[in-house]
Amino acid sequence: MEASAIVFYLGPLAITSVVVTTWGIVLVLGVFCWLVTQRLSIDPGPLQTMLEGVVTAMEESIEALLPGRSRQLLPFIATLWIYIVIANLVGLIPQLHSPTANLSVTAGLALLVFLSVHWFGIRSAGIRGYFKHYLRPTPLLLPFHLISEVTRTIALAVRLFGNIMSLELVALLVLLVAGLLVPVPLLMLHVVEALVQAYIFGMLALIYIAGAMQSRQNYKGNNP
């Protein structure tokens, strides 16, 4: 996979095609949502029904894992799902590449997940209460906790990057070797894989955050 091409420079910053694609996604999503939500009504049309279905499904998924916290986590987790799905599927458009096939993008997302875990954990249990859970059940496990935090974040980034990059690479290789229409089934697999990887990334982020938010409660439950 070749490096992302630099499209232009913004001062000292080199703006790559990945960033431009991401801007495009942000712009399209923003405009689409703004247009759609201008005419929301109590009696929904087909498009509003679809939107409500999507939002409600995501909210219920969060609610199932963290009862009573779905409204707090919905913006972050749902945006992860929506952005990663679209970013994964953008690669199906000719001349465009999935931003999630770039390690810098997935690493940025993974870093955001890493930070949000601590952010929501601290908001939920307080600084002392949250960081105490690294010393439980015994301070000897602190290094393992720290290694686990780092490795799971790296795994989160690399898993998404590896899957999407490999899909595009395989499709490119098949296209080069077999011809024009042969990669079509592979592209359908790409759709499925895009949805699955987005779901896995968002769900793992949700699980990590849930673990952080419930750490204090778990210890309270185990040590009354």
Add this chain to the structure above:
Amino acid sequence: MEFDWTTFILEIINFLILVWILKRFLYQPVLDVIDKRRAGIEKTLADAQHTEAEANRVKQQNEQQLADWEEEKKSAQTQLMAELATIRESKMAALEASISEEAGRRRVLDERRQREYERRVEERGVEQGAEFSTKLLSRLASPELEAKLFVVLLEDLRQLQSEDINALKEVAIVAGLKINVQSVFPLDKNKQNMLSSALAEVIGRKVPVEYSINPELISGYQVDIGPWVLHANLRDELKFFRSVMQHAQ
């Protein structure tokens, strides 16, 4: 697989911006609409529950009212039936009394009619008997029978009571008194003399006697002495017999 820090940082910023955009233009409006709809549905449900509760209350009230009405109806029916039974009994008693009274009246009327009928039949029988006797005696009338009745007349004159004789004597005092003797057959001289002698003996003096024929007597004699009338004939005997029979009824 190279790592670009600029892309890394810009992607973080882009994602945070996207989070804000979606929160502002997607999640919040959609959730607001959903909440509003849920609130509307809950309000509708609450209204429906309130309406249902109200309907149940009204239904129970209506059922209670119907039960009360039913009870009242049964009570009224029972009272009505009792009143009807009382009225029926009184009407039946009045009817029976009326029927009994009417039957008694009819019985009395029938008995009266029966008695009247019997009386008429008896009168008719007496009349017919008298007519029959009159016809029979008219056929049996003869000088011999009249001669026998002459003997009876003389015996009757001799057997008059003293009070009757005194009364006759007082009547005979009247001047110009004539004794009228009626008979069916003419009396011969001998019988006229015998009768005049018998009359003079009773009255106590000689009084002129006139003799006349009267066929209505059937047989026998009628002697008129002033207001006194001595009967020794079948006609008057039959009249006497008829009046006795009628009185006997």
